[in-house]
Amino acid sequence: MELIDFSVKSLYVHIPFCKKICPYCDFIKVLENPKFIESYMKELLKDISFFINNDFKFNTIYIGGGTPSILSDGYLEILLSNLSKIKDNNAEFTIECNPESLNENKLKIFKKYKVNRISIGLQTFKKSLLKTLDRDYSIDYFELINLAKKYIKNINVDFIYGLPKQTIEDVKEDLNKFINLDINHVSLYSLQVEKNTEFYNKGIKEISSDKSAKMYNYILKFLEEHGFKRYEVSNFAKPGYESRHNLTYWKNEKYYAIGIGASGYVSNIRYKNSGNLSKYIKGLREKEEEILTLEDERKYYLICNLRLADGFNINEYNAKFNKNFLKDYKDEINFFSSVEAINIENNIVKCTNYGLLTLNLVLEKLL
Ligand SMILES: C[S@@+](CC[C@H](N)C(=O)[O-])C[C@H]1O[C@@H](n2cnc3c(N)ncnc32)[C@H](O)[C@@H]1O
Ligand code: SF4
Numbered sequence: 412m413e414l415i416d417f418s419v420k421s422l423y424v425h426i427p428f429c430k431k432i433c434p435y436c437d438f439i440k441v442l443e444n445p446k447f448i449e450s451y452m453k454e455l456l457k458d459i460s461f462f463i464n465n466d467f468k469f470n471t472i473y474i475g476g477g478t479p480s481i482l483s484d485g486y487l488e489i490l491l492s493n494l495s496k497i498k499d500n501n502a503e504f505t506i507e508c509n510p511e512s513l514n515e516n517k518l519k520i521f522k523k524y525k526v527n528r529i530s531i532g533l534q535t536f537k538k539s540l541l542k543t544l545d546r547d548y549s550i551d552y553f554e555l556i557n558l559a560k561k562y563i564k565n566i567n568v569d570f571i572y573g574l575p576k577q578t579i580e581d582v583k584e585d586l587n588k589f590i591n592l593d594i595n596h597v598s599l600y601s602l603q604v605e606k607n608t609e610f611y612n613k614g615i616k617e618i619s620s621d622k623s624a625k626m627y628n629y630i631l632k633f634l635e636e637h638g639f640k641r642y643e644v645s646n647f648a649k650p651g652y653e654s655r656h657n658l659t660y661w662k663n664e665k666y667y668a669i670g671i672g673a674s675g676y677v678s679n680i681r682y683k684n685s686g687n688l689s690k691y692i693k694g695l696r697e698k699e700e701e702i703l704t705l706e707d708e709r710k711y712y713l714i715c716n717l718r719l720a721d722g723f724n725i726n727e728y729n730a731k732f733n734k735n736f737l738k739d740y741k742d743e744i745n746f747f748s749s750v751e752a753i754n755i756e757n758n759i760v761k762c763t764n765y766g767l768l769t770l771n772l773v774l775e776k777l778l
Contacts, residue, residue: 413461413667414677420470421659422462424455424494425670427477427688430512434545434609435571435602439672439686440477450692451671452486457694458669462497471503471656480508484516491524503528503565503655510555511547518562528654529559530567530598536588537581540574556592565652567596572626573618574602582626586633595652599630600645624768631764644718644767663708663715679703681711705732710778717770717777722761736760743776 428443428451429436441447462469472494482490498504505528506521513531521529533552534544541548559566568589572582589597604610604617617623631641639647643661646654659666668675672686685697703711709732716723725736737744737755747753752766752773766773 414680415465416665416677417465417467419467419665419667419677421656421664421666422467422469422472422494422497423656423666423668423670423673423675424459424472424474424490425477425668425673425684426455426474426479426482427451427671428481429476429478430481430509431545432609434613435604437603437605437608438477441688443478443481447688447692448482448486451688452482452489454692454694455670456489456493458696459493459497462667463493467497468499469497469502470499471659472498472505473656474506476507478509478512479506480512480517484520487517487520488524491520491526495524498525505530505654505656507532510550510552513555513559515558518559522562527563528565528567529563530569531556531559532569534569534571535574535577535581536585537577540577540581543575544571552588553592556594560594565596566594567598567654568592568594569598569600571600571602572630573623575615579626579629582629583633586630590637595649596654597634597639597647598645599647601627627768628764640720642720644770658719661715661719663712679708708732709734713777714774717760717762717773718767720761720767722759725755725758725760728760740777747773747776 425439427439427441428448429440430443432440432442474490474494494504504524504526506526507530508517509532534546535541536552538548556566556568570585570589572585601623602617604615634641634647638649640650641647642653643657646657648654665676665678667677668682668684671684671688671691674681674683676682679702681701681703682698685691685695687697690697701707712723712728712731728734728736744753744755747766748755750765751763752769754761754763762770762773
């Protein structure tokens with residue numbers, strides 16, 4: 412059913428079910444329903460058996476959603492035990508969790524199957540903002556994270572900033588509370604208002620780029636002062652806690668993806684599985700495929716690697732694509748260096764802070 416490429420070392424697994432649909436969410440998600448969950452899990456296990464039968468061993472496995480932590484203990488056991496068969500001994504094994512569905516029993520199951528990283532969507536500490544997001548605001552995040560720490564060392568939390576009526580003071584408060592959680596990874600996303608979401612239909616607007624940049628700069632300075640390194644536009648980690656799985660995406664490396672709506676990249680093909688649940692549970696595996704030329708791969712390389720604070724190595728780029736970066740982009744390099752959007756040192760090309768904030772403009776010129 413899949414292309415076989417044993418050099419692929421990462422796998423993404425999508426669990427689309429959610430307890431309720433958040434008004435800002437544009438991910439592939441489905442309201443939970445026991446019948447659908449049962450059929451979906453049956454099909455997903457078939458997809459996993461392809462990797463088991465072919466003796467794959469992944470360095471990173473990421474179970475994302477939707478809400479993977481919504482699965483019952485029984486389904487989590489089945490899912491994780493099967494995935495355990497296709498991971499390397501020292502693999503990074505991540506599961507995404509929502510605060511309201513994470514509990515001690517699930518944490519014990521994660522530990523039993525050597526899940527060694529969890530990512531929890533907190534979004535904000537402020538109850539009135541959580542209400543705007545239609546999220547459960549009754550949970551004590553400190554209690555929850557302290558419980559999680561007893562089982563798993565490597566924890567990420569997600570925040571969203573630029574929420575309606577959120578002030579910079581609110582963002583500061585979220586960051587201060589985050590530091591008190593004493594964990595090693597955080598993702599901070601600026602609110603995106605996408606079509607077909609309740610926020611969009613209500614006319615909620617994203618904050619201005621000026622206000623967003625102000626918040627982002629504050630976040631960056633604050634987290635750097637507290638020992639976090641920004642290693643990607645929205646991701647900050649203490650040394651050694653960078654997400655190996657997400658780095659696969661940003662370094663433009665290959666990964667399989669199973670489950671509805673999930674995107675993968677194998678050989679020279681980028682694919683996106685159909686988001687149609689009824690077809691999936693009938694055993695149909697439709698997907699859109701983009702067959703990449705070397706030139707397409709070169710563009711993806713730039714799009715991905717320029718998001719990384721560490722940038723990319725010019726020699727690697729030149730060898731991979733048979734190009735001469737400094738010569739081909741002479742004018743663009745002069746321009747972006749003069750406005751301090753990119754920086755080239757020791758053969759490494761990186762976006763500066765300003766370059767990351769205006770990444771779309773930088774890429775527009777380079778692609
Ligand atoms: C795959 S999503 C869902 C994770 C999980 N179901 C949850 O809601 O906590 C991962 C993260 O994307 C972020 N996110 C979701 N919708 C967003 C939006 N419209 N704008 C910015 N960030 C968003 C949230 O921080 C969320 O935790
Ligand atoms: S934000 Fe998370 S919980 Fe909310 S609908 Fe989207 S995937 Fe589900």
